[in-house]
Amino acid sequence: MALHLRGTVLPHGTTRDLWILGDRITFDRPSAGTETVADGGFLLPGLVDVHTHPGSRSQEEARWDPEAFAEQIAAHRDAGTTALRFPGLLGEIPDELREAPDTPRMITAGRWLAWAGLSKSADFHTVTDDLVAAAVAEAGAHDGWCKLMGDWDFEADPVPYELLRAVTDAVHAAGGRVAAHCQSGQGVLNAARAGVDSIEHGMGMPEECVQMLAAHGAAYVPTLTAFARSASRIIDNPRGRLWHEGHRIMVRRVREAHDAGVTVLAGTDCAPFGDIATEVEHLIAAGLPADVAVGAASWAARDFLRLPGLVEGGLADVTVYDADPRLEPAVLRHPRRIVLRGRVVR
Ligand SMILES: [Zn+2]
Incomplete structure (x- = not known):
């Protein structure tokens, strides 16, 4: 029937x-x-969360737990989220879960790939000295996406432009797409110039990046909810002030990116799962027209994910x-x- x-x-x-x-x-x-x-x-x-990392009970001690993954994507589903993109997962999704009729549609991107030349990385990163080969392999083994750390410590040097460019060209040649975590001005600039397909976070994004993203048809996923939460915890010292300045800039770029024709999309990044509505409210507070902000968590995100x-x-x-x-x-x-x-x- x-x-x-x-x-x-x-x-x-x-x-x-x-x-x-x-x-x-x-x-x-x-x-x-x-x-x-x-x-x-x-x-x-349906709603879409294009930046969420289910699969661990704890954010501090990240460990792959398929049961936690199942519960967390159920929370997304019960909130009306029918499609998810995972720009970095700690493990592989069990087939029976992936094909279950009551699970949201899932776009995976493999692990968080971090270049060995970065001065720091996190426990949950997969560190590699051959970022090009690793990125092509992850995109090929998953749903056409790979996830790169364009930088990590926002005060340290990011992945060089030439390397990001080589990664992006190789992944595109293989038919894949690249999501780049960036939280430093130079990191965003290198990734935007290199032609990645989505900038995740974009703290401190230099103004000229907006036009670069528009020219490349790249999306901007600011994950404002997660950063607004962090903002209340960042202490007032020179490093903290640099963080806050980067945060102020990323919020300002949301509206500027939209005005320049960039697709801005909604992602929550951190727990709680199934709360994309809060990200929509943050996007509106940052200056996106309400219909665009709702689309960022629904039809525009589906278009971007080809659903x-x-x-x-x-x-x-x-x-x-x-x-x-x-x-x-x-x-x-x-x-x-x-x-x-x-x-x-x-
Ligand atoms: Zn993330």
């Missing part, structure tokens, strides 16, 4: 009927029997809200109906 939903379909805003046949959306009424699962409200192609949304033949993920999230973003915390992979999960 086909599922039937009627409501205001976003982002276009027309009120219409849609049906779900298997894992596909259609706007043509099927001849077989139908069951109405939503009548009225606002329909989104078709509420279009003919699109993938059968739909969330339904009582109010228009473009006018009342807080309603994103209260999905009335969640359809995932063609099945009602709420």
Whole structure:
């Protein structure tokens, strides 16, 4: 039996009927029997978190735990998040979980790859002296993405431009995409010039990077929620002041990037899982128009991840809200109906 939903379909805003046949959306009424699962409200192609790292009980002591991973992606799903990108995971997702009908769609990128030439790295990084080969291998072994540390300590030298350029060219030649963690001005500049596909965080992003990202069609994923939380803990000393200056700049660049035509996307980075609505609110506070901020956590993110949304033949993920999230973003915390992979999960 086909599922039937009627409501205001976003982002276009027309009120219409849609049906779900298997894992596909259609706007043509099927001849077989139908069951109405939503009548009225606002329909989104689900929420998307493009920067989350489930799989560990503790952020301080990161250790891969498939049970924690399952619980944390269930929290994302119950919040109406139907697609996730993981720019760095501690382990490999068990096949049975990956293919389970009630799990969000998942885009993996392998481990966090850190170049051995960086002065510091974290325990959870995979350190390599052949960043090009490692990046191509990770993208090939996962969902076309790899994750690089463009820098780590924001006061130390980042990965040199020439190396990032070689990595990006090699991954692109193999059909993959590159997500780069950057939290220093020079780190962002090197990654933006090198043509990476997404800048993660972007603390201290120099102004000229905005045009570079626009020219390369790269996305900007500021993960404002995580940085806003850290801001209250960073102490007032010379290093802390440098951190705060980088943070102020990254917040300012969100609106500037959007104005320049860069796709800004929503990612939470840290626990709690299933709280992309808070990131949408931070994006709005940073100056993004509310409809763009909602899209950053839904249709724009799906486009970027190549997951078709509420279009003919699109993938059968739909969330339904009582109010228009473009006018009342807080309603994103209260999905009335969640359809995932063609099945009602709420
Ligand atoms: Zn992260």
